[in-house]
Amino acid sequence: MAGAPAATAPARPVGIDSDRSAGSVQRRQRLRRALTGWAFSAPFTILFLVFMAVPVVVSLVMSFTDLRSTDLRNPFAVNFVGLDNYTRLFSDDLFLRSSVNTLVFVVIGVPLTIVIALAAATALNSGLLRFRALFRVGFYLPVVTSIVAVAVVWRFLLDPEVGLVNNLLRVVGIDGPSWLFDTKLALPSLIAMAAWRNFGFLMVIFLAGLQAIPGDLYEAATLDGATRWQQFRNVTLPLLRPTLLFGGVVTGIGYLQFFEEPFVMTQGGPLSSTLSVSYHIYNQFGFGNYGYAAAASYVLFVAIVALSVIQFRFLGERS
């Protein structure tokens, strides 16, 4: 403590001018660095603030107000209503219904997608060399296509009277159900379609994960007499766990927000059996209930953050 000023004191009379100029050069350099850094960052930052960061905050503020579309030209008519929107949400039957539907979509859809993706990735990684690229590209195809287009096609495939699925069932003598018009089957149909569309994405990620597992581990396991299944259980699965978790969370975050599928295929019906949280928010927005819609979107946000936190917990435990 006392040593520092004592050490600099003798130097001061000698180098006072050069010290000051060194300081100002340093300051000028720092200023220049700051200017360069922000010159590169400014275009992004401005757009980011205006269209993303500020809206995130505004949305939170909105969720505590009774803002309606009609109030936009007259901001003074807006009142803070505290947690009213949130308490109203949890007594709103449609919101509760949509939450249950969304949870079912996630809880069934995510494991289903992961299992299919893992099976496909394992199959493609098991020494099949022929047609491997063909399978990989084929399975990935639905991922890159518009959900709207896919939903339009599937609506026809699942049409009870003239759809391809029931037509094929009729050929083998089965009277197919009415899929999207059945309150019990509509949501499972959408889940199946989501798994069909998204597993290719996870498959590619899992394949990369599988290829990163060193081959000697399998050789050693074979020498120890482990069967294929034992190798999968005791070598592949544990080493792939971080990748699987990552895939699960990414898929879960996507599925928590599902919207286009019911919008195009069922309009949330029949009897709200496929109404999702995002769809409910969209409807409330359409009714002009902006404050209420914002509150519902924050509930969705919290669910997504919770899912991500769970992931980091799991991953942290591993490494």
Next chain:
Amino acid sequence: MTTLEARGVRQRDRVAKAVLYAILAIGLLVVVGPFIWMALSSLKPEGEIRSVPPTWLPQTWTLDNFRDLFSRLDFPLFFFNSALVAVAVTVGNLLFCSLVGYALAKLRYPGKKVLFLAVLGMLMVPGMVTFVPQFVLVSNMGLTNSYAGLILPFLVGPFGVFLMRQFLQSIPDDLIEAARVDGAGEFRIFFRVVLPLCRPALATLGILTFLASWNNFLWPLVVASTEDKYTLPVALALYSIGQNKTDFGLLLAGAVVVVVPVLVVFLILQRHFMRGIATTGLK
């Protein structure tokens, strides 16, 4: 191991392989089949699409559905709108995200940490949260039902910044330092030295951004209020909901127009896709 045993093992392997191929082939049919059915059915007359038992190949080939699409609906315009928005959004992301990505990876300046944390945080925010304020903002700016309104909110994104920063960090500092010693300015270094090295990352980001924009649905659905600003997915979805099921052929032809350009691009660039997904997914 005797030769007999070895032969047995080999035979079992061959059977297992055959079973595996069969399962994969069925899977491929289930995944790709709907697209083939869509494409083939769009070339059938209306009556044949609903025939029982279903036909696979069209018995009568016809382009009527596509002709209808372009005469009764304004599909060339929707196509143009989709392409314009997607190109603008892609160019914006490539430029702005690589600029800020370079700053975050290689420059030292105050506020950098906060900026990066904000970007990371934004990755977790669902679109629905910003959706309502964005709409209020865009309508207050008088930009609803305009190209600017469709493009501006997507001109930058946290994912692009994250991707570019991660990639740029792998570029050696010596290279940039050498250019600095030669007296090149920062922007010159960026455009002449750094950006050419970023080609793989730019390709990945460009493909993913273009695709996301081409397939984007919710925002154009609410911002485009008259038909002349519809993008392809919006036009297809609204037409699909508005119609009863009499217009199968027309809708399938519409789906073909939405899907095929993307499929062509995907098939040409699929190597970039796979690499991009695998690396961004695992980092």
